[in-house]
Amino acid sequence: xxxxxxxxxxxxxxxxxxxxxxxxxxxxxxxxxxxxxxxxxxxxxxxxxxxxxxxxxxxxxxxxxxxxxxxxxxxxxxxxxxxxxxxxxxxxxxxxxxxxxxxxxxxxxxxxxxxxxxxxxxxxxxxxxxxxxxxxxxxxxxxxxxxxxxxxxxxxxxxxxxxxxxxxxxxxxxxxxxxxxxxxxxxxxxxxxxxxxxxxxxxxxxxxxxxxxxxxxxxxxxxxxxxxxxxxxxxxxxxxxxxxxxxxxxxxxxxxxxxxxxxxxxxxxxxxxxxxxxxxxxxxxxxxxxxxxxxxxxx
Numbered sequence: 001x002x003x004x005x006x007x008x009x010x011x012x013x014x015x016x017x018x019x020x021x022x023x024x025x026x027x028x029x030x031x032x033x034x035x036x037x038x039x040x041x042x043x044x045x046x047x048x049x050x051x052x053x054x055x056x057x058x059x060x061x062x063x064x065x066x067x068x069x070x071x072x073x074x075x076x077x078x079x080x081x082x083x084x085x086x087x088x089x090x091x092x093x094x095x096x097x098x099x100x101x102x103x104x105x106x107x108x109x110x111x112x113x114x115x116x117x118x119x120x121x122x123x124x125x126x127x128x129x130x131x132x133x134x135x136x137x138x139x140x141x142x143x144x145x146x147x148x149x150x151x152x153x154x155x156x157x158x159x160x161x162x163x164x165x166x167x168x169x170x171x172x173x174x175x176x177x178x179x180x181x182x183x184x185x186x187x188x189x190x191x192x193x194x195x196x197x198x199x200x201x202x203x204x205x206x207x208x209x210x211x212x213x214x215x216x217x218x219x220x221x222x223x224x225x226x227x228x229x230x231x232x233x234x235x236x237x238x239x240x241x242x243x244x245x246x247x248x249x250x251x252x253x254x255x256x257x258x259x260x261x262x263x264x265x266x267x268x269x270x271x272x273x274x275x276x277x278x279x280x281x282x283x284x285x286x287x288x289x290x291x292x293x294x295x296x297x298x299x
Contacts, residue, residue, distance in 0.1 A: 111153025
C-alpha cells in the first residue's frame, strides 16, 4: 500500500504529469503521421472514408494539444509568481519559533533524504532539505535546557544506513552528545513518524521541526495522532524574481507545494481518525520493544 500511494502521488506531481502529457501527445502525433502515410501510399487513397480521415486529423490535433498542455504546465510552474502563489500560503501558516522552551525539552526533526558517499561526512551526505531541518532543530535545542533530539527516517529500501542514523551522526558532528539523541530507523512517512513519536513523547509538548511548506500537514498528522507539537518551521524556499524569469528551483517549489496540497486533501478524505487508531499505536509500540529502543526514553 505504501508504494501504491507513492506511485499514485508521483503521477499527480507536475513534472511526471507534464512528461506524461508530452509523451502521450507525441505518441498520438506519431500514430496520426503513420496513418496519413499509409493512406497516401495505397492505391485507394481517394476512396478512404471521410470518417477515417477525420479520426486521423483528430488524433493529431489531440496529440499537439497534449504536448502544448504539458509544456505549458512546466513553463507556468517554473515561473516565480506562480510558484510563490502555491508555496507562500503553506510557508506562512506557521511563523518561525523563537520562544524559550520551559521544562522538559524535546525537539523532533522529521526525516528527508540522504545518500552514502564513503569519503564524505554525515553532514555532507544529507540532502539540502535534511541539513536545513537539522540546523533548525539544533537552533531549537538552544532555546531550552538539557534538550533531547529525536531524528527519524528509514533507509529508503536501498541504503545500508537509515536516514535517522545519518541524521544522528550529523548531529554528533555538529556538537550534540550521542546520549541526547534518539533515532527511529523504520518510519517511512510522516504518519509513521508521528506514531513512533507518540510512544516516546506521549502527550507532552515538544518542538516539531520540518520544512515550512511541510509544517501544516505535519501538524495535522501529529495532532491527529494525539501529540502536542509546537511548530518550529525551517527551510523556507520561496524565491524572489521577475515574472519572465523561469527556474528549476521554482518548478521544484511548485511540485513540493502540490505534493503538500494533495497530501492534505488525502488526509481530509481519509479522515484524521484513520491515522490515530490504537491498533497502529500498539503495532509501533511492539516494534519499538522488539528493536530494544526503550533506551530512547533516557534523556
